[in-house]
Every structure is written in structure tokens, then in C-alpha cells.
Amino acid sequence: MSWRRDGCAITGIGATEFSKDSGRSELSLATEAARAALADAGLTASDVDGVVSCDHDLVTYGGIAESLGVPDLTYWGQTGPGGSGPCAMVGQAVAAILSGQATTVLVYRALNGRSGRRFGQGTADPAARVGGKGSYEEFFAPYGLVTPGQFFALLAQRHMTEYGTRHEALAHIAVACREAANRNPAAQMHDRVLSLDDCADARPISLPLRLFDFCLETDGACAVIVTAAERAGDSPQPSVLIRAVAQSTGPRVQPGVMYPMLQRPDVTVTPSATAAGTLFSRGGLGPSDVDVAQFYDCFTITVLLQLEDFGFCAKGEGGPLAESGALRRGGTLPINTAGGNMSEGYVHGMNHVLEGVRQLRGTSPSQVEGAEVSLVTSAPPPGTSALLLVKG
Structure with a gap:
């Protein structure tokens, strides 16, 4: 079918x-x-x-x-x-x-x-740490790899080593999200300005990731x-049609556990790479058709990896794309236009779906003029799901 x-x-x-x-x-x-x-x-x-x-x-x-x-x-x-x-x-x-x-x-x-x-904390489940759950965690938790921040820091470090990516590229992503939040009265960080210098000077949490590379904690x-x-x-509202949906785990995945991805041949390639092909094929569209994107942003590196894996640039070129200003208001690919997980609020990315709809209704606080196609993504890894929304 x-x-x-x-x-x-x-x-x-x-x-x-x-x-x-x-x-x-x-x-x-x-x-x-x-x-x-x-x-x-x-x-x-x-x-x-x-x-x-x-x-x-x-x-x-x-x-x-x-x-x-x-x-x-x-x-x-x-x-x-x-x-x-x-x-x-x-x-x-x-x-x-x-x-x-x-x-x-x-x-x-x-x-x-x-x-x-608080999702940023490590597991306190002793059964998981010694293999009582039959999961991969027994191979990571006893050695100190217990939090999402540590995991994504490893992906960031590998990308930097492999492609020469600079932390400044990640800072540009954080600032793009914060600037959008500053225009959104509903955002947690609405009244708090963030600069590239702030990102560079922020305290390290799990290097190379610093404070503003992390998402918020939100009720x-x-x-x-x-x-x-x-x-x-x-409906009294303008129609927003669901053009396509896609999901992907890629190899070496255990639902709910991200760490097995570290055993893949290339940890800079996420399940988004396979989800993207399915999504655009189902939708009859491509990356060049996307007017605005709501990328899942638990960490800045997550956005950078998705830029590459969804085909907006080649592998290794996410850093230069971010530093070019393309992701900010008026750029070629405005992202996370309500502030995202990093500056609007962290509700596991459900708020990204809402903002994708607002953009196509023309009611976003950072409205992209003439937006007709909106990409919304949900997390790599351990799996990825994504939507293509279009104006009705």
C-alpha cells in the first residue's frame, strides 16, 4: 500500500x-x-x-x-x-x-x-547498570557514560575531529534559536539575549559542549x-496538511537507549539520513522545497547533524552552513522559529510541531514570508521521526 x-x-x-x-x-x-x-x-x-x-x-x-x-x-x-x-x-x-x-x-x-x-540526569536504576534489564546500558553506565549530554558530546567531538568543525558553529545554532525566542513572548528565554561570546565563555558541561549547547528543562x-x-x-483555522511522515532507527538501536549508536561505523551519521530519504520520497519534495525547519534540538550538535543528514548540505559542511547565518531570520533556512528546545521550552519537541503549523498559518512570532513547506523533526538518536507539513 x-x-x-x-x-x-x-x-x-x-x-x-x-x-x-x-x-x-x-x-x-x-x-x-x-x-x-x-x-x-x-x-x-x-x-x-x-x-x-x-x-x-x-x-x-x-x-x-x-x-x-x-x-x-x-x-x-x-x-x-x-x-x-x-x-x-x-x-x-x-x-x-x-x-x-x-x-x-x-x-x-x-x-x-x-x-x-529531570531528563538530563543519569539513570539511577541499578538493574540497568548490571544488565538486569537485558539492555546495552551495562556496557556504558558502570564506566560513567550515563547522561544524554555526555553522549552527544562524543558525537560533537567526533564531528570536530573528522571535519574540523568549530564550536563557533554550534554557537551560531544556539544564537539562532535564542533570537527566535526573543521574538516569542511564550518562550522561556524571551527576555534573555544570547551572543556568540556568551556561548564561547559559558561554563563547560561535557566538553566540547557548553551550557548554551544544552536544551532547557521545562514544565x-x-x-x-x-x-x-x-x-x-x-475548522476555523487555515488547513495545514500532513504531506508525509517517516521514521527510522538505522542499525544498532535499542528503543529508548541511545548509546549503541556509538558502535556504528560512523557516529556522525544518524537515523535522520535514512528517514530523510523516506520522507522526501513520500512527500514528492526535496530539501530545496523546505521553506522553514523545526529541528529537534536537545543539543546544538543534534541540529548540525540533521542539517547534513536531511540533505541541506554535504556531510562535514554543517558547520560552515551554520556559521554563514543561513539558519537565522532572513537566512536561506530559518530554523526553530519559536526558539526550539533550547530557548522556547523542552517538551520533548512537541512544541516544534505546533510551530511548524503556525508557520503555515502565517501566525508565527518569527514568520517566514510565503512559507508553504515546513519540516519538523524528532530526535536522532536512538531513532528519528519527521513530518513534512504543507499549506492547505
């Missing part, structure tokens, strides 16, 4: 405030974001018959349905892991709709990522409503 382009649309988006301490449960946050998305789509809870969530989310499909007052679910699904999830979650909603299992699907992500579970939630394209005309 071939992929159906533009078969579904995102008709509603919603988000909570992004903060360091919400003082609320994750269910409360998820409910607020979901209600906002429904209102944006001109719908009520009684219209929802499907729910998709992240496998890291503490808010269950039953919990959100009960909280909203959904009368019946004919479909519920879950995917992930973590940052790989948001675009895949939207893809799962598309699959449910096109297969006839649901008509209107709520997709959400909620977390107290600062006041509650918040985001949600979107997905429905069939033929039903999108009933």
Missing part, C-alpha cells in the same frame, strides 16, 4: 505556559493543552475518538480522556521513545484515521521536566488535533 499524501491535516494546536515550576500535575497540564487545541480546531471533547501519547508520558490515554470528558475512544496508541516521538505520534494518528479506526485524534505530550523528572504540555483532510474544511 502506497503512502497517501495530504490525507490528513492538523486542525488544532494548544500549549500551556512553559515554566520551571508549574505547581501542577502533568494531567492538569495535558488537559489544558488539549482543551486549547480543541478550541483552536472548533471542536469539543465529544468529537475526539482517538488519542496518541508518548511512551514517556505519565498521563495515560484513559486519564486524559476522562479528564476531558471524551465519551468513547475507538483508538488509542503510544509511541516514542522520548524526543523521537512527537512526529511519530502524529504519524500514528494519521495511520489510525486513514485505516478507519478513528476520525479525530488528540496527540499530546506533557511533562514536569524541571520540577519533576509544560503541548497538543495537536489530527483529522482527515476532507474534514479539515470545517
Whole structure:
């Protein structure tokens, strides 16, 4: 069965405030974001018959349905892991709709990522450290490789060694995201300016990565409503069609564990390289057709690797591309135009989906003039998922 382009649309988006301490449960946050998305789509809870969530989310499909007052679910699904999830979650909603299992699907992500579970910390699970879970972690955790920051620092160092990439290139990525956040009143870093010198002088966390190479820790939630394209005309908002979805793990992957990627022949090539081929083939588009991109940015190096793997430049040329100013407002490829994970808020990248929609509606705080194609990505590694959104 071939992929159906533009078969579904995102008709509603919603988000909570992004903060360091919400003082609320994750269910409360998820409910607020979901209600906002429904209102944006001109719908009520009684219209929802499907729910998709992240496998890291503490808010269950039953919990959100009960909280909203959904009368019946004919479909519920879950995917992930973590940052790989948001675009895949939207893809799962598309699959449910096109297969006839649901008509209107709520997709959400909620977390107290600062006041509650802090994802930057290493595992405290002794079973994982000694192989009790049957995972790769026993080969890494006992030797001190326990945090995402350490892992991505290794990828950054390898790229620098292999291609001569400078830390200044990573700083340009951080500054591009911060400048977008400065134009976005909803961003956590809205009122905090960041310069290239600030990035260079920042304290080291896991070299070569420094403080501003890391994403934020955030309490918040985001949600979107997905429905069939033929039903999108009933929405009060301009149609944003889902042109294509793709996922990829590449070799040597264990769901939820990123470290096996270090055993690949080239750690500077991520699953984005294979996901990109599938995505653009399904969408009938290429990198040159993309007007604006929302790259998953848990770390600056993640963006640089995706620039190469999605075909916006050759391998090893991500650094010069970033330093050229192409990623900033007015550049040839504006990125993360609400601020991204590094400056708007970290909700495992679900906020990137919302900003991809805003760009095509013409309502972004950093609007790209004439934007018709928006790329949204979700995390490499341990896997990658991605969306191509187009104006309806």
C-alpha cells in the first residue's frame, strides 16, 4: 500500500505556559493543552475518538480522556521513545484515521521536566547498570557514560575531529534559536539575549559542549488535533496538511537507549539520513522545497547533524552552513522559529510541531514570508521521526 499524501491535516494546536515550576500535575497540564487545541480546531471533547501519547508520558490515554470528558475512544496508541516521538505520534494518528479506526485524534505530550523528572540526569536504576534489564546500558553506565549530554558530546567531538568543525558553529545554532525566542513572548528565554561570546565563555558541561549547547528543562504540555483532510474544511483555522511522515532507527538501536549508536561505523551519521530519504520520497519534495525547519534540538550538535543528514548540505559542511547565518531570520533556512528546545521550552519537541503549523498559518512570532513547506523533526538518536507539513 502506497503512502497517501495530504490525507490528513492538523486542525488544532494548544500549549500551556512553559515554566520551571508549574505547581501542577502533568494531567492538569495535558488537559489544558488539549482543551486549547480543541478550541483552536472548533471542536469539543465529544468529537475526539482517538488519542496518541508518548511512551514517556505519565498521563495515560484513559486519564486524559476522562479528564476531558471524551465519551468513547475507538483508538488509542503510544509511541516514542522520548524526543523521537512527537512526529511519530502524529504519524500514528494519521495511520489510525486513514485505516478507519478513528476520525479525530488528540496527540499530546506533557511533562514536569524541571520540577519533576529531570531528563538530563543519569539513570539511577541499578538493574540497568548490571544488565538486569537485558539492555546495552551495562556496557556504558558502570564506566560513567550515563547522561544524554555526555553522549552527544562524543558525537560533537567526533564531528570536530573528522571535519574540523568549530564550536563557533554550534554557537551560531544556539544564537539562532535564542533570537527566535526573543521574538516569542511564550518562550522561556524571551527576555534573555544570547551572543556568540556568551556561548564561547559559558561554563563547560561535557566538553566540547557548553551550557548554551544544552536544551532547557521545562514544565509544560503541548497538543495537536489530527483529522482527515476532507474534514479539515470545517475548522476555523487555515488547513495545514500532513504531506508525509517517516521514521527510522538505522542499525544498532535499542528503543529508548541511545548509546549503541556509538558502535556504528560512523557516529556522525544518524537515523535522520535514512528517514530523510523516506520522507522526501513520500512527500514528492526535496530539501530545496523546505521553506522553514523545526529541528529537534536537545543539543546544538543534534541540529548540525540533521542539517547534513536531511540533505541541506554535504556531510562535514554543517558547520560552515551554520556559521554563514543561513539558519537565522532572513537566512536561506530559518530554523526553530519559536526558539526550539533550547530557548522556547523542552517538551520533548512537541512544541516544534505546533510551530511548524503556525508557520503555515502565517501566525508565527518569527514568520517566514510565503512559507508553504515546513519540516519538523524528532530526535536522532536512538531513532528519528519527521513530518513534512504543507499549506492547505
